[in-house]
Amino acid sequence: MGVLRDMFTALKGGANEVGEAIVDANAIRILEQEIRDAENAIASAKQSLTRMKSTEIKLKRELSTLNADIGDYERKAVAALEGGEEGLATEVAGRIAELESDREEKSSEQAALDVEIGKIHQMIKARERTIQKNKRDLDKVRTVQELQRATASVSKNFAATGSSAHRVSKALERVKAKQTDWQDRMQAGEWLEGKEAGDDLDAKLRAKGIGGSAGGGANDVLARLKARQGG
Amino acid sequence: MALEDLAFRLNDYEDAEGTTFDALVTEDGILEVVCSNNDEFPIHITETQTQILSVTPLFNTSEVAAGKADELNEAFLRLSPAVPLSAIGLQGDTYILFGAMALSTRFEVIAHELEVQAENAIDVLEAVEHLLA
Structure with missing residues (x-):
């Protein structure tokens, strides 16, 4: 945080010569390390997302199969009732109940997975913000360093011409x-x-x-x- | 565009207003450009990973008339909005006029910006000349 404040302190303190640290060298290393860490975290988060996505697809497929099966058995149960086959209808109803509990389990699994995926997306965004913020900060530091370099070569010339009176x-x-x-x-x-x-x-x-x-x-x-x- | 390429093209260029450029890359890897509309205050160009920076060193703090530093600094703060594309700053003990462009800036636009900066340098110096020793 506050790389400009650090730079201002250093520049006021007289870090004017090229090569002199305008911010603590450690601060730059930390910024760069944070960028690398965030990039690594994003890469592994994206791998987890891929794995979760395949689980999600599998769950969706299973749920739609379960829904189809339940519908199918419901129709069969009604047909059995209409045919006066009370016993058979009860058996089918038992099967439907099994399938429904299976469906409930898978649904809650899918809901939990959605929450996880949402969290990972949030995490990626947060890391992305860190990366962008740090890159902008590094750019500020590099800009001042480059400005110093560009200015330094002429400042020497001022000195060489003796900064004579009324030079400008x-x-x-x-x-x-x-x-x-x-x-x-x-x-x-x-x-x-x-x-x-x-x-x-x-x-x-x-x-x-x-x-x-x-x-x-x-x-x-x-x-x-x-x-x-x-x- | 690499600084060497920029130098090569500037040396061979004349813009619509008839301004020409003398460009040379120094040993320190800084591109020094003299615009024909202001050959007294060369522009020094360098690049970061994202920007082209153009710097015109104006004068040293030691060249400010005695007791006029505050007046000069206020004058610069007031002048700065009048030259929105060139900022005025203090680098070490050197007052500078500087601008920044995206690395992807077209060559003709870079040349134009340099010409404007060269002219702004004269305008700004004229405005504060009375505060210099």
């Missing part, structure tokens, strides 16, 4: 300068593309009223068509 500000300045530079180049690129496509020249010409007056497109076309018609 200088780095930010460089990044931003590069971004501005990149944006400038993007704008320059767009401008150049426009120029290459002749936008600039056309615009200049249009400004001087050369190369078609703005908005006069339709009128020009109409005039041209009329001229063609007239000629």
Whole structure:
């Protein structure tokens, strides 16, 4: 329980270096052992379930045979009574009573078996919960360990660069300068593309009223068509 | 995806925003990635059995301006919800920005997450720059 609390205590206590235990090594072994124990328990529980299932199937088959036999004898007893064979009917009734007590025994056996099967399912679920909880806890520990490893390799670099004054500000300045530079180049690129496509020249010409007056497109076309018609 | 494969694919990739990546697996088995949108704060990637962890070390506690530690920590707590996919944390005496992805994450999504983390690092640092020495 509470692997996070353990880790917090260890981390606050200064277990910062890679390889230093962020939780007691024993705690990890216990978590892993519990997972293995639970997995073994589930495996043997599943074997018991298989055995019980085969018993249950056998019981069900026997019960349905008993029910059929009882029905059969009941019909025969009625027939004997109708035929006036009182003695025979009594004998059959005795047989039915035997079968019924047999059926009762098997029914209670089946009920007990159902209870057992239910308990095993509950047990499997409980063990499954232990496994999942422990795996999540182990994952938390491993995550922090991996984060430490990933951080450690750069922390050394901080130290190497001497953690000079305003290191972060200088780095930010460089990044931003590069971004501005990149944006400038993007704008320059767009401008150049426009120029290459002749936008600039056309615009200049249009400004001087050369190369078609703005908005006069339709009128020009109409005039041209009329001229063609007239000629 | 193994870290070596991830490195190989990142080196050969440019995303929709034009970001490129320089990736290299260090001797310690950590994948170091420099995104072109932030080449000052590399991302360090490692894997557990279930997750890919990406860490951007930001600065050391010794780089915090004198007497500003509490203000900085509160600023980080307040900033954290603004960058929901990158968490801010303290690892030893190093402040880090970090994210986690499922091992099954698609390559394009990993690349995108790294780009976002690289950008978040700049944003977060800009927000607290005034509290650093």
